[in-house]
Amino acid sequence: EIVLTQSPGTLSLSPGERATLSCRASQSIISYLAWYQQKPGQAPRLLIYGASNRATGIPDRFSGSGSGTDFTLTISRLEPEDCGVYYCQQYAGSPPTFGQGTKLEIK
Amino acid sequence: EVQLVQSGAEVKKPGESLKISCKGSGYSFTNYWIAWVRQMPGKGLEWMGIIYFGDSDTRYSPSFQGQVTISGDKSINTAYLQWSSLKASDTAMYYCARLGLGGYSYGDYWGQGTLVTVSS
Numbered sequence: 001e002i003v004l005t006q007s008p009g010t011l012s013l014s015p016g017e018r019a020t021l022s023c024r025a026s027q028s029i030i031s032y033l034a035w036y037q038q039k040p041g042q043a044p045r046l047l048i049y050g051a052s053n054r055a056t057g058i059p060d061r062f063s064g065s066g067s068g069t070d071f072t073l074t075i076s077r078l079e080p081e082d083c084g085v086y087y088c089q090q091y092a093g094s095p096p097t098f099g100q101g102t103k104l105e106i107k
Numbered sequence: 108e109v110q111l112v113q114s115g116a117e118v119k120k121p122g123e124s125l126k127i128s129c130k131g132s133g134y135s136f137t138n139y140w141i142a143w144v145r146q147m148p149g150k151g152l153e154w155m156g157i158i159y160f161g162d163s164d165t166r167y168s169p170s171f172q173g174q175v176t177i178s179g180d181k182s183i184n185t186a187y188l189q190w191s192s193l194k195a196s197d198t199a200m201y202y203c204a205r206l207g208l209g210g211y212s213y214g215d216y217w218g219q220g221t222l223v224t225v226s227s
Contacts, residue, residue, distance in 0.1 A: 001169075034213035036152075043202055043217040044144075044152065055215060087152055091211045095168035096142075098152040 002026050002090050004099035012105040019075040021102045023088035028068045032092035035064055035073045038101075039084040047086075048073065080106050109133040111141075111203055111218035118224045119193050126189035127221045129203030136184040137161045140206040142214060143177060143188045147199045155201075157210055158186055166210065193225045 003026040013019055023033065031051035036044040046055040048064035051071055061076045075082055083106045088099040114128040129141060143155040156167040160181040167177070179186040186203055201221050204214025 032212075036214075038152075043220050044204075044214070045217070046207075046213060046215050049207060049213045049215070089152070089154075089213060091213055094166075094211055096154045096211050098154065101151050 001095065002029060002093040002097055004088055004090055004097055006086075006088060006099035006102045008102060009100075010103045010105065012107060013078055014107045015078050015080055017078050019073075019078055019082070019104060021073040021075075021086055021104070023066075023071040023073070023099050025069045025071075025090055027093075029090045029092035031067050032090055033064075033066070033071050034089045034091065035062075036087045036089065037082075037084050038087065044087065075104075078106060082106060109205065109216045111205060111216055113201075113203060113218040113221045116222040116224070118226070120227055121193055121195055121225055123193050123225075124189070124191050125193055125223065126187050127201060127223065129186045129188075129218050131184045131186075131205065134205070137181050140210050140212075141179070141186040142204045142206055143175075143186075144202045144204060144214070145171075145199045146202065146220075152202075155188070157206065159210060160186075164210075193223075195225050195227075197223060198225045199223060 007022045033051045035048040038044045052064045085101045137160045140159045142157045145153045155171045158165045176189045203218040205216040206212045207215035
């Protein structure tokens with residue numbers, strides 16, 4: 001099973017700042033990586049698939065990069081509604097697995 | 108508009124059986140896989156298994172094999188997750204998700220979740 005490790009565990013930033021979230025895989029997953037945002041009491045929402053492709057309706061403030069084992073989700077200009085927990089998920093191996101999440105707090 | 112609507116919250120006792128549902132609309136149900144994902148209280152997301160309605164192919168993550176049964180009825184665009192004998196450790200939110208690209212891929216649309224509480 002492929003293990004995904006996300007860092008940091010918690011990120012606290014101000015509106016307008018840039019957020020950088022990391023996801024590292026235990027082995028190469030090429031570009032088979034997705035990112036999700038989950039707000040309290042809500043289902044996850046797909047942000048990025050294929051490591052760098054924005055899902056439908058996702059603002060261009062959100063961008064994904066990386067390949068192999070190291071991936072990054074960048075939110076260029078934080079807005080208050082960006083708070084929540086962000087998960088990465090790999091789908092290169094069976095079963096697909098999720099990272100443990102990064103909690104993003106907006107000051 | 109693609110929608111996945113899940114059945115309502117359940118409160119059960121240990122040892123009881125349960126079947127929850129996920130009804131899809133707004134897309135061709137038989138062309139996509141559906142995944143079930145568990146989220147225990149205060150924890151992260153866990154991939155349980157998937158089903159493809161084109162041929163009823165079903166696959167389970169090793170951690171959930173033998174613990175749950177995934178099924179579906181393509182005549183009513185509905186996927187199911189069931190337990191024959193619940194345990195307290197099955198208490199969790201359960202989400203269904205449409206997979207955007209083949210069997211093992213990402214969830215592009217998600218249901219609202221079904222909260223299952225198992226308590227004596």
